[in-house]
Amino acid sequence: MESASYSQLFNTSWTLHRLSPLHHKKDCASLLNNQAALTTYATRLRDQLTGDVLAGLHSTANTADDDSLSKIGALRECRWQSIAAGSSTRDASDRRDANTSFPGILVTLEYENIVYKAALLAEPGSNPQRDPPSKGSTFLPLLLTKCPNALRQTFISFLSANFDAYCAPLRLPSTFLCKGLESFVDELRTGLGDSANEVVEEVIKELQLTLAFSAMIAPALRTLNVSISRASLTGFLSDGNSTSRRTLKQKLSSPLIANLSTYLETHLAMQLDLTGSSKNKAAKQHVRLSKASCAAFVLGGEGRMKLVVDVARAEGQDGDDAPTKDHLALRASQTLLRAVIGKAVVGDQTAT
Structure with a gap:
């Protein structure tokens, strides 16, 4: 067989x-x-x-x-x-x-x-x-x-x-969803220079994030959907003013989550710990990212996943050509799948 x-x-x-x-x-x-x-x-x-x-x-x-x-x-x-x-x-x-x-x-x-x-x-x-x-x-x-x-x-x-x-x-905690999203974006942008953000827009298109709240602090508001349009993605991928607020490790990766946290805090007065780096225990305990979805993938904290990529087109290109959008999407999807497999390894007790 x-x-x-x-x-x-x-x-x-x-x-x-x-x-x-x-x-x-x-x-x-x-x-x-x-x-x-x-x-x-x-x-x-x-x-x-x-x-x-x-x-x-x-x-x-x-x-x-x-x-x-x-x-x-x-x-x-x-x-x-x-x-x-x-x-x-x-x-x-x-x-x-x-x-x-x-x-x-x-x-x-x-x-x-x-x-x-x-x-x-x-x-x-x-x-x-x-x-x-x-x-x-x-x-x-x-x-x-x-x-x-x-x-x-x-x-x-x-x-x-x-x-x-x-x-x-297999439950996927908020910190894992955030890291998975940023690793996906990082993989798309690697080695592309000025065209990196354009490729991210083409692959991800519109980004949907679902924030979940504990009943203790929001009995009438269990979830909040945050939609980032394709036209707005570039703004969230720019280091801008958030650079000084990020650690050296964070500066080496996509600023997407850091910029989103800053935006929500500035415009909605919501102090969220999406990266898991804050000392705000209330944010860690009561607010979390429960789902991230876009045209390229879906990751749900309850244990759901879908990776959308045209494998045939991605693998059908000439090896001497510059990487195409499909190949970059496949590479990023493989990175995300490897992360989920690593999370499943028995003994991984990353906190939610």
Whole structure:
């Protein structure tokens, strides 16, 4: 069976979970690039989804899930595939494109009327098979799923029963969303000089930020949407007067979040700690960024992600040409995905 293209990780709305190491010694020594093992687990999952356990799945599903599951038809195929490395033609000439291969497994559930997917990923350049083969353990810390909740829970139960794995929702704190947004912008601007802001405008277009408030301080105002139009992005990307208020580390990155915080404080009298650097404990406790979305990506604090990029166009350019908008967007999306995988690594306890 052919490997799955890593391009399937993009242009899909995923639900994020953190996953502990998969233990498979009782069945096989290795998992990745072991098609016999992947076929075995695909068969087991298919049997579970089409067998008597399906009745239990329906009995525990809510009404919305029952309606969706009743319309998808019969399960035609269940595939487990290793994810192939990216094939960017610029990898050899641009060191920022090194390690763009995402080791992992793509699970595809093809029903009569719809296709659901799940992906188990490790960081580029890492060795998921960290233990000696005799121990039979593979570490793929990030689980992405696109399916109804009842089906998702069945798949998580399958991973627990077959690999003795623990799975938990992956929440993205405000500081991570801010850093993710700035790293995305930084990657777009790197090496472009005067045209950097123009590229950011073309890729991001309009930026939507959702601020969430605790009920203690704003019982009637749970969220506030802040919209930054394409025409206003350049102003927020300029160092301007905020430079003196930023630390040396902050000055090396995009001033977007710092400028936004200054703007909200000046015009709305809202003192927000979006960067996590303020000593204002009330701001840290009661106000946070809960969602960042634009034409290029969506990141939700509740554990949702979508990276929008035309991989075929990005990888189809000549390696001698200057990087195009599509290639820069792909590079920035890869950076963001690597950050999310890193966040999923067990033991990362960054405060919200």
